[in-house]
């Protein structure tokens with residue numbers, strides 16, 4: 434068991450549990466508020482994240498920042514992580530073996546942070562966290578209560594950059610997340 438996120442991140446940065454470590458410039462453990470009620474989980478680092486060692490710093494990350502701002506949040510309020518902590522080559526999706534090798538890190542993060550809401554950004558996160566057969570288009574927008582966590586899926590911000598039409602539903606999803614957070618705050 435880990436006592437702190439710092440200790441956990443140190444081990445993530447030297448992980449060799451799957452072949453992705455061989456191509457990494459930096460591992461990307463995730464970052465944010467260690468006591469966050471809201472945690473976001475993306476897919477894996479892209480080129481910019483691999484260089485920076487930080488999650489969601491490229492174009493998709495900038496959109497995520499704007500979305501957070503629209504629901505009165507900043508990165509300091511939430512925790513942002515990924516299914517895999519090292520960049521898959523050419524930004525391909527992580528394989529199921531890579532995801533399986535990496536998921537224990539995310540489980541340790543969740544145990545330390547104990548967020549109330551876990552938002553899966555896109556299909557890779559939804560399949561690894563909610564349901565292996567999930568499609569974001571089908572399961573998005575609903576809270577799924579499991580083991581004391583409210584799980585939720587919405588579009589990956591990169592999908593919103595590719596297809597503007599998805600933004601209408603994404604906006605509904607983020608308002609639902611904001612409302613759920615307010616509800617939790619009142620309890």
Ligand code: URA
Pocket residue numbers: 475476477478479482487488489490491493494515
């Ligand atoms: N896309 C992701 O899924 N995660 C990141 O950290 C950056 C882009």
